[in-house]
Amino acid sequence: xxxxxxxxxxxxxxxxxxxxxxxxxxxxxxxxxxxxxxxxxxxxxxxxxxxxxxxxxxxxxxxxxxxxxxxxxxxxxxxxxxxxxxxxxxxxxxxxxxxxxxxxxxxxxxxxxxxxxxxxxxxxxxxxxxxxxxxxxxxxxxxxxxxxxxxxxxxxxxxxxxxx
Numbered sequence: 503x504x505x506x507x508x509x510x511x512x513x514x515x516x517x518x519x520x521x522x523x524x525x526x527x528x529x530x531x532x533x534x535x536x537x538x539x540x541x542x543x544x545x546x547x548x549x550x551x552x553x554x555x556x557x558x559x560x561x562x563x564x565x566x567x568x569x570x571x572x573x574x575x576x577x578x579x580x581x582x583x584x585x586x587x588x589x590x591x592x593x594x595x596x597x598x599x600x601x602x603x604x605x606x607x608x609x610x611x612x613x614x615x616x617x618x619x620x621x622x623x624x625x626x627x628x629x630x631x632x633x634x635x636x637x638x639x640x641x642x643x644x645x646x647x648x649x650x651x652x653x654x655x656x657x658x659x660x661x662x663x664x665x666x
Contacts, residue, residue, distance in 0.1 A: 523597025524627040527560045531632050533665030537583070539572055542648040542656045548572035551580050556663060558591060558599075558625070558632070565589040565601055567661070572607075582608040586616070598637060599623050605649065605659060617652040621659060632665040 534553040540546050551571040558565045566587060571580035589603040601623065606616035622639040625632055636645040636659070646658030 523599075523624040524632075525595055525597045526593065527558075527599075527625060527627065527632070529561060530557060530559045531665035532557045533631060533634075533663055535567065535634070535661050535663030537570065537572060538660040538662075539583075540644050540646070540658050540660060542642055542644055542658055544644045546575070547655065547657065548574040548581070553663070556661075556665075558634075558665065560591070560593070563591045563593070565591045567603075584608070594622070597624060597626065599625050600639075607653060612654055615652050617649045619649050619659070620647050621661060622647070623661070628664075630664075630666070634661070634663050634665070636660045636662060 533556060535550075535556045536553050537550040538546055539548045549572060551573050554568040554570040556565065556567045566589060567585040569582060569584040571582055573580050584606050586604040586606060589601050592600045592602070594600060599622070601621045602618070604616050604618050606614060608614050620639070622637045624635050624637050638645050639647050642648065644658050645660040648656050648658050650656050
């Protein structure tokens with residue numbers, strides 16, 4: 503058997519392991535995020551007006567997301583939102599991390615609704631910092647965890663960003 507065929511046979515015999523993120527992160531990491539709010543069917547309802555600061559402290563198991571503004575494609579009026587502290591961060595041991603917090607949209611027409619929720623992130627250490635993406639934790643094909651019956655639509659928050 504040629505060297506090339508032996509190499510290919512060896513590679514095919516090795517188990518393929520998919521890695522999700524970087525487990526066991528430590529320290530405090532600061533950066534910026536963008537937020538997309540979708541319905542649980544995937545329709546984009548609003549996006550962040552700009553990138554906003556966030557911080558992950560893996561040593562204390564907490565995070566903070568600066569409040570911001572989202573803009574709907576149907577309206578040019580930005581709406582303020584906030585992920586209220588405390589935001590607790592749980593290391594799931596597999597490169598995913600779950601944040602628990604209260605999300606609020608400041609829309610007086612709907613009574614400024616808020617709801618307790620979670621978001622599971624895949625957080626990956628890169629050469630320049632952390633890459634952070636929201637996972638589809640409820641299995642509906644849309645990144646985020648559905649909040650039912652609180653906002654005018656069932657919504658999911660898709661947070662994405664980086665840190666230095």
